[in-house]
Amino acid sequence: MAPTIAKCLSVRGTVQGVGFRPFVFHLATALGLTGTVFNTGEGVEIHVEGPRETVDHFCRNLKTKSPPLACITNLSTVPGVITGRSDFTIGASIGHAEASPFISPDVGVCDECLSELRDPRNRRYRYPFINCTHCGPRYTIIETLPYDRPFTMMKVFDLCDACRAEYRDPAGRRFHAQSIACPECGPQVALYDARRRSISDRDPIRKTAALLKAGHIVAVKGLGGFHLAVDALNDQAVGRLRERKQRPDKPLAVMSPDLAAATRFAVISPAEAKSLQSIERPIVLLKKKSPCLLSEGVAPGNKCVGVMLPYTPLHYLLTEGATALVMTSGNIGGSPVERDTDQAFAALSGVADYFLVHDRMIFQRCDDSLVHHMAGKPRSVRRARGFAPSPLRLKNAMPRVLAVGGELKNTICLTRDRYAFLSQHIGDMTEANTYRFFEETVSHMKHVLGISPERIAHDLHPDFETTRYTRNLSGVETIAVQHHHAHVAACMAEHRLTSPVIGLALDGNGYGADGAVWGGEVLIAETTRFRRAAHLGYVPMPGGDAAVREPWRMGLAYLYHAFGSGFRNLDLAFLSTLDVEAVGLTEKMISRRVNTPLTSSLGRLFDGVAALAGLRQRTTYEGQAAMELEAVAGKRLSANLARYPYGIVRSENGTHCVDLKPLIQAVITDVNSGVSVRKISRRFHTTVIALFTDLCVTVGRETRIRDAVLSGGVLQNALILSGLSRGLVKKGFRVYSHSRVPANDGGLCLGQALVAGSR
Numbered sequence: 001m002a003p004t005i006a007k008c009l010s011v012r013g014t015v016q017g018v019g020f021r022p023f024v025f026h027l028a029t030a031l032g033l034t035g036t037v038f039n040t041g042e043g044v045e046i047h048v049e050g051p052r053e054t055v056d057h058f059c060r061n062l063k064t065k066s067p068p069l070a071c072i073t074n075l076s077t078v079p080g081v082i083t084g085r086s087d088f089t090i091g092a093s094i095g096h097a098e099a100s101p102f103i104s105p106d107v108g109v110c111d112e113c114l115s116e117l118r119d120p121r122n123r124r125y126r127y128p129f130i131n132c133t134h135c136g137p138r139y140t141i142i143e144t145l146p147y148d149r150p151f152t153m154m155k156v157f158d159l160c161d162a163c164r165a166e167y168r169d170p171a172g173r174r175f176h177a178q179s180i181a182c183p184e185c186g187p188q189v190a191l192y193d194a195r196r197r198s199i200s201d202r203d204p205i206r207k208t209a210a211l212l213k214a215g216h217i218v219a220v221k222g223l224g225g226f227h228l229a230v231d232a233l234n235d236q237a238v239g240r241l242r243e244r245k246q247r248p249d250k251p252l253a254v255m256s257p258d259l260a261a262a263t264r265f266a267v268i269s270p271a272e273a274k275s276l277q278s279i280e281r282p283i284v285l286l287k288k289k290s291p292c293l294l295s296e297g298v299a300p301g302n303k304c305v306g307v308m309l310p311y312t313p314l315h316y317l318l319t320e321g322a323t324a325l326v327m328t329s330g331n332i333g334g335s336p337v338e339r340d341t342d343q344a345f346a347a348l349s350g351v352a353d354y355f356l357v358h359d360r361m362i363f364q365r366c367d368d369s370l371v372h373h374m375a376g377k378p379r380s381v382r383r384a385r386g387f388a389p390s391p392l393r394l395k396n397a398m399p400r401v402l403a404v405g406g407e408l409k410n411t412i413c414l415t416r417d418r419y420a421f422l423s424q425h426i427g428d429m430t431e432a433n434t435y436r437f438f439e440e441t442v443s444h445m446k447h448v449l450g451i452s453p454e455r456i457a458h459d460l461h462p463d464f465e466t467t468r469y470t471r472n473l474s475g476v477e478t479i480a481v482q483h484h485h486a487h488v489a490a491c492m493a494e495h496r497l498t499s500p501v502i503g504l505a506l507d508g509n510g511y512g513a514d515g516a517v518w519g520g521e522v523l524i525a526e527t528t529r530f531r532r533a534a535h536l537g538y539v540p541m542p543g544g545d546a547a548v549r550e551p552w553r554m555g556l557a558y559l560y561h562a563f564g565s566g567f568r569n570l571d572l573a574f575l576s577t578l579d580v581e582a583v584g585l586t587e588k589m590i591s592r593r594v595n596t597p598l599t600s601s602l603g604r605l606f607d608g609v610a611a612l613a614g615l616r617q618r619t620t621y622e623g624q625a626a627m628e629l630e631a632v633a634g635k636r637l638s639a640n641l642a643r644y645p646y647g648i649v650r651s652e653n654g655t656h657c658v659d660l661k662p663l664i665q666a667v668i669t670d671v672n673s674g675v676s677v678r679k680i681s682r683r684f685h686t687t688v689i690a691l692f693t694d695l696c697v698t699v700g701r702e703t704r705i706r707d708a709v710l711s712g713g714v715l716q717n718a719l720i721l722s723g724l725s726r727g728l729v730k731k732g733f734r735v736y737s738h739s740r741v742p743a744n745d746g747g748l749c750l751g752q753a754l755v756a757g758s759r
């Protein structure tokens with residue numbers, strides 16, 4: 001007989017709240033081993049004893065057979081003391097001062113729970129909070145680690161006898177499931193009208209579905225916050241929601257009960273179907289069918305629509321029988337999504353006719369994530385529920401850095417060892433409530449991840465709220481990182497690149513090292529520093545931020561740039577639509593350089609061309625004009641499209657500067673000869689791709705660098721992303737673009753962290 005040995009194992013990674021202890025228990029019991037397993041603040045500890053070979057077998061299986069949501073990053077083993085115990089148990093958790101840095105994100109309801117939900121004989125039949133160790137809420141309900149019920153929002157619900165038995169049954173799927181619940185003992189839903197009068201009904205969810213069908217707007221409390229729901233096929237209802245929410249154009253996401261329903265109005269590739277059905281359940285941007293069943297008001301002027309499938313049991317019940325419900329974030333203006341029932345009534349009673357709420361508190365707010373399949377890969381556009389706070393593994397170990405992100409689409413990042421933990425999407429920092437959410441998220445993540453930062457990274461912009469935040473901190477080193485360096489570094493982090501790269505930062509606005517507004521940049525970037533190798537020529541940006549909301553200002557700026565004050569003699573449809581006084585005033589601003597910073601932003605060039613082509617003069621959401629310009633161009637660019645001319649000038653210090661005058665003049669010629677907006681847009685896209693490919697080739701020749709990194713908000717444009725990727729590969733570059741982290745400002749914090757951590 002083999003000698004008896006004992007071993008102590010320390011397991012690190014995502015091993016709490018994912019059914020890991022039950023798995024260990026099953027494995028040990030099946031092998032006839034004795035010992036114990038328990039959670040600590042750092043991970044899971046196992047003491048196991050038995051015959052040597054069996055213990056070895058156990059250790060091997062621990063890694064290879066672990067449950068689907070578990071992710072072991074480190075497993076260390078030391079010899080233990082033989083106690084001679086007769087069974088294997090799950091022990092009490094031990095909290096440590098230093099918490100484990102791994103928390104599972106929230107995951108969609110699993111198939112087994114779903115079949116119980118639909119089984120009339122099951123005691124959880126139609127119970128909207130059904131879950132098990134393989135699925136359900138995590139990040140949004142965890143207050144602190146270890147992941148045990150008393151430290152979650154489930155602490156107020158005392159288990160009934162039946163649930164307690166399941167919780168203790170090692171053979172079951174709910175063995176130590178911390179958020180276990182049933183209709184007897186768990187959270188309940190309730191339906192109210194906008195004045196908070198209770199609507200009593202035997203089945204409030206079915207009643208809500210009927211109210212939606214009848215065209216009402218319902219605020220629905222979900223997993224990470226409230227949604228505003230409305231029938232997506234009902235024009236009037238969608239119109240009313242837009243009017244009340246004061247959101248005229250920005251696309252609204254919809255939820256369909258299943259893939260078959262979504263297929264009725266959207267074109268879905270196998271890869272997109274896979275994303276839709278993944279446990280993260282993001283919103284996936286899909287091409288609308290034409291004609292489209294959905295109300296045009298869901299995503300006006302847009303060829304795509306954001307679609308998600310249900311991810312909580314409540315959503316499954318709510319969408320039964322529907323084709324699609326609008327499920328847009330329950331907030332007003334730039335405020336963060338509402339998570340608290342009282343506050344939701346206060347904020348949304350002017351928007352929603354009814355409220356479907358429940359009594360499980362939401363600890364961490366978390367919006368829906370958004371993914372767009374472009375150039376053969378799923379690309380994260382907004383990283384939140386299902387993904388946060390899962391870390392990204394970095395190439396090298398890092399000091400502890402807090403990176404506070406940018407101003408719009410803000411997210412934050414904390415690093416520890418070789419991991420970067422990105423927060424969920426926080427939002428627009430100019431909004432006071434969002435700023436509070438930001439502060440809360442920083443302190444919560446620092447707390448649960450056990451990270452007290454040694455360095456703080458922020459944007460170079462002196463007036464960003466995030467920059468101001470760092471000024472009030474003492475005792476830590478703060479490091480300013482240029483916006484586009486951060487964009488490129490974020491992509492380098494994602495691909496674990498360390499040697500110098502050519503970084504194409506194609507973006508909206510970012511504060512430049514010379515104080516100008518950058519955004520059409522070719523950088524030679526390392527993790528620690530960068531040099532500006534090429535950029536679009538500067539043009540005035542009359543009115544600063546006002547020019548972002550009003551593309552006609554950029555249209556005028558480019559006209560002035562290309563034709564001087566002689567632009568007034570041009571017979572242009574664009575000019576005739578504008579207010580004469582506004583034109584005069586803006587021209588004065590430009591010629592006298594009053595409140596008119598200079599910009600090299602590609603995003604602004606998109607705006608300017610959209611305005612000159614007569615497509616859009618004013619926007620109601622970020623990037624609207626550029627998105628519409630992309631939409632009119634169609635799915636694919638043909639190879640034989642003539643491009644617009646442009647010049648490249650080399651300055652004394654070796655920087656290449658793009659002269660946009662010929663481009664603008666040619667656009668105007670096209671406009672005046674009645675060339676269609678579609679064709680102008682196609683030629684413009686082709687030109688942008690050619691131009692940056694040219695610059696990359698030139699800089700590549702000078703530096704011998706063959707790695708090209710694509711980042712910045714403009715890379716959300718599918719035509720630009722695929723055109724540039726293809727063009728650069730053809731020129732012999734290895735091309736890297738974003739997939740897991742957004743190319744937009746939602747990814748900035750990761751780049752800031754890498755730069756500050758590498759210095």
Ligand code: ZN
Nearest residue numbers: 110113132135
């Ligand atoms: Zn489940």
Ligand code: ZN
Nearest residue numbers: 160163182185
């Ligand atoms: Zn129960």
Ligand code: FE
Nearest residue numbers: 507508510745
């Ligand atoms: Fe940016």
